[in-house]
Each structure stands twice: as structure tokens, then as C-alpha cells.
Amino acid sequence: MRVLVVYCHPVETSFASALHQEVLANLRAAGHEVDDCDLYAEGFDPVLSREERLGYHEVPSNRIPLQPYIDRLNRAEAIVFCFPTWCFGLPAMLKGFFDRLFMPGVAFDISDPANVKPMLTHIKRISAVVTYGRPRWVAWYMGDPPRKIVTRYMKRLTGQAARVDYHAHYHMNIATEPQLTRFKARVGQAMARFA
Template sequence: MRVLVVYCHPVETSFHAALHQEVLRNLRAAGHEVDDCDLYAEGFDPVLSREERLGYHEVPSNQLPLKRHVERLQWAEGIVFCFPTWCFGLPAMLKGYFDRLFMPGVAFDLSDPKNVKPMLTNIQRISAVVTYGRPRWVAWYMGDPPRKIVTRYMLRLTGKQARVDYHAHYHMNVATEPQLKRFMQRVGSAMARFA
């Protein structure tokens, strides 16, 4: 399977950086063709400019500023998001990736606004590896936007045909080494059987 890994964390020594490497290692070992999109390392600009917003509905010229990212997304059969949760949401860099890339003509067909059609039907498999600083119940109380973006929004963009899983480690602020090790193993096993 062709898998796009979208990684978003600025610190190369973080636990999430180690998770990212575990994701890549196990996907490749399982024989998948992997495109590793490290948003920070690639210097992705998350800001939707005035010009981009004005041309947002102009298909296909709206895709020109992100042509290479559009191609990578359209190439993929599977996608794995790997990111921390900050302020109970996506990191700004990743939110900007969604704001700029998931546009008309790429993620959905808006030619009939009353009947929006999904366009990411090439994506058959979606997964996420996510960490939270707070416990699960607090994320639930806050509505857990990252979980909904991956398990609901992304699923809709595939025409509800993709299989989705969400691997979350909550309460990182008090996590012990054995807990982190177990989560790392869980992520590795999930990526090893990603299909």
C-alpha cells in the first residue's frame, strides 16, 4: 500500500519523534511504500493567505500553491497522522495543513454546494497516533476535536469507505516509562498490520 505519513512535532528528541520513527519503521518493514511528510522539517507554511482564500473555490488554480502536497495526497492509499494534541486541538502547523490542503477539487467537490461529494476516495485506510497532556475524560469533556477530525471528518472525505483507527495516549504529563513503552509497542504492532 502507498502510505502518506503526516508528522507534526517541532522537537526531534520528543516522545512523539520516537513514535514517528516507530510508525515509519513498522510500515516499511510490512512492505508499504511510505512518503514521510514531516511538516516542520519540510518548512510547511500553515498560513492560508488572503490570496489563497480569495481563490479557494477556483478549481484547479487553487491547488497551485500546494501542487506537490496535492500530488502526495492523491498518490496515497493510506494515511497516518502522527501528532500531539495542544490546547485540545491539532497543533497549528497541522491545522494549517488541513486548512490549506483539504480544499475544493482536492478533498471534496463543491460544484453543487447542496450536494458536496467526497474526493479522497483513493484513501482506503486512515490511522492516527496522538498524544494528550491531560486524561481521557478531560479530552472527552472538551469534545476531543482531534479524534473527531480523524475518525469523522477524514472518513467523510473518503466517502465513508476507509477503515479508521485512532491510537491515543492520554495524560502524558504523568506518564511512566512502562506506560510509554507499552504505547510504543501498541503503535508498532498496529503499523505492522496496517492494511
């Protein structure tokens, strides 16, 4: 399977980075073709410019600034997101990736605004590996936007066809080394079975 891994964290010594490496190693060992999209390492610009916003609905010219990323997305059969939750949301870099890339003519067809059609129907599998600073009940209380974006919004863009799973480690602020080790192993096992 061709898997696009979208990773978002600026620090190479972080636990998120260790999870990212675990994801990559296990997907590759399982025989998947992996496209590692490290947003910080690639210098992805998350800012939706004035010009892009004005041309947002102009298909296909709206694709021009992001064509290489669109090509990668269109080639993928699966997506794995790996990121921390900051302020109960996506990191700004990843939010900008969604804002800029998942647009008309790429993620959905809005030519008939009353009947928006999903365009990521080639994506058969979605997964996320996510960390939270606070306990799960606090994330739930805040509405848990990252979980909803991955498990609801992304699934909707595939026409509800993709199988989705969400691997979350809560309360990083007090996590112990054994807890982190267990979660990392669980993520590795999930990626080894990824299909």
C-alpha cells in the same frame, strides 16, 4: 500499500518523534511504500494567505500553491497522522495543513453546494497516533476535536469508505517510562499489521 505519513512536532527528541520513527519502521518492515511528510522538517507554511482564501473556490487554480502536496495526497492509498494534541486541538502547523490542503477540487467537490461530494475516495485506510497531556475524560469533556477530525471528517472525505483507527495515549503529564514503552510497542504492532 502507498502510505502518506503526516508527522507534526518540532522537537526531534520528543516522544512524538519516537512514535513517528516507530510508525515509519513498522510500516516499511511490513512492505508498505512510505511517503514521510514531516511538516516541520519540510518547512510547511500553515498560513492560509489572503490571496489563497480569495481563490479558495477557484478550481483548479486554487491548487497551484500546494500542487506538490496534492500530488502526494493523490498518490496515497492510506494516511497515518502522528501528532501531539495541544490545547485540545491539532497543532497549528497540522491545522494549517488541513486548512490549506483539504480544499475544493482536492478533498471535496463543491460545484453543487447542496450536494458536496467527497474526493478522497482513493484513500482506503486512515490511522492516527496521538498524545494528550490530560486524561481521556478531559479530552472527552472538551469534545476531543482531533479524534473527530480523524475519525469523522477524514472518513467523510473518503465517502465513508476508509477503515479508520485512532491510537491515543492520554495524560502524558504524568506518564511513566513503562507506560510510554507499552504504548510505543502497541503502535508498532498496529503499524506492522496495517492493511
